[in-house]
Amino acid sequence: MTPQQTIFSLSADELAQFHRDGYIGPFDLYSPDEMERNLRALRPKLLNTKTSIYAEEQAISGSTNLANYDRHLDVDFLAEHITRPEIVDRVASILGPDVLCWRSEFFPKYPGDEGTDWHQADNFSNVAGSKHPQIVWPEDADFGGTITVWTAFTEASIDMGCLQFIPGSHKTMNYDESKSMTYDADAINKVDKNGVRRGFFGYDYRQLQKDPNWSPDETKAVSQVMRQGQFVIFWSTLMHASHPHSGKSSNMRLGYAGRYLPTSVRVYPYSDELEEFGGKARLDKFGNVLVAGQDSFGHNRFADATRSGRPFEPRQTGARA
Template sequence: MSSAHELTQEQSDRYWQDGFLFPLSVFSEDEAAEFRAELEQVEKDWLAADLPLPLNTYKRVNAHLVIPLAARIAQDKRILDTVEGVLGPDIMIWSAEFFIKEPQTKQTVGMHQDLTYWGMGETPDQVTAWIALSPATVQSGCMDFVRGSHKNPILPHTDTYSETNLLSRGQEVAVDVSEDDKTHIELKPGQMSLHHGLTIHGSGPNASNDRRIGLAIRYLSPGAQQLVADRDYAMLARGSDAHSNFVPVQAPDALFSPEALALYEQVRLDQSKALAEGADSAVPLYTKM
């Protein structure tokens, strides 16, 4: 039985032509508001807790391993129905990350290609779904995509380590991107975009009076393969994994349980070989501080 969230052939063709697709409505604004309220309650309850790592690290890296909300959204049938139009029936969750820009702040995301730092080469077996939990507008610092840029190989990048860049290394693609080449990805709460891991993208500062909150979920099909790290991990969300290229992990039963925290640290340790490869100094999100 078909789903209202399945991509049409026209939408699928547009994704592969442009390297991105938006806006796609997956949740109602009320649902998005409930997700946001749950996340902000986690922030309130756990900010001062005695966790092994800062709370922001758990929100920004592999949140689906320790925060049930992230895993629940990533496993939602409506998102998976859409993602299936890109990856096919077998879908794994590689990571989920909350990207939050506080109101009236200067934090940005430099223009970059995701696959530069994943250790998976230029594989087509991936897609990122970015779900807005608050309004993503030009004023609040929505994402900007460069149409057709996924047809490039992995381009040279520079690690800026800028304090205002939300990326782990402040990474930016080492080519000039004209403002005229950017498509502003404005989304209402509950809407999402899809983008390819080679698509050049970034975002500006949040000049609005509200937080800009998004959840980026990195989906893989089982044909993807980690080429740099010795081991990598993924959560099967739909279908089956006939390749066994990734160690299977399960969604957490509770917030920051001892078992989930132990798994998180093991995954972080193993993935750091790929995610921090080539860095000329420590990458705090992926290495012990």
């Protein structure tokens, strides 16, 4: 760390708020004009999935969902994004100085698209065909799940399908990820839940409920409206959802989520492929990205650079205890 380095760690009050509510933000990262310029330059690269680490599997399975995964490993702007100090410092103040990014995903919502149903994720085996946990915390860990940093690459209003949170709900898991969900692509945009169109990308997340008669208390829900270029941080175990895209705007809502863990957590320890949302992908080209500190465990695979050669350089966020 150099004296000139700007530190973006959460304050003590912000950390207390985060641990109480399970989320914090939004924070400014890009101005709307800057984000729009970046998005214009980014779109052609996203459409060209040949450089994606899952390109071959996408062609075989016909799945377009996996094309949204881990593009930070082949698109330099996204590689820079997940390592931005404005993000990494805040995440490290929650997780500790040694942090990796294990996944990133795009979440597009087009005019008329359904909302995303209420859900929580602890070990991410919920949509895995193998039913193996995708992340495994140490047995003595106080936490589970992952830290998600969701950035609004476009405006995220209620009409365009912004996120919703139920504050404090990260302390109790209402879903059993060892249960199975049935994938049905024909159900997308066709499920009505209490007068709201909500689905889960071809799954019905209610199939994982521990109590089939339970339902989330939506009276406590908060709508996370964000301007273009802002980001919000939340535990994946927080009850979260999104509104439908009303179609009042002809613009797509686009979110980009980076998922972060301390290096003590094992990533894909039992799997050599992904099987999600109707597609399969081998993990032989996958690698975590060390975004802060160092890895002293040696149980995870890391990528040193993007496929174009841009190096990943971890940020040093502070001294260790």
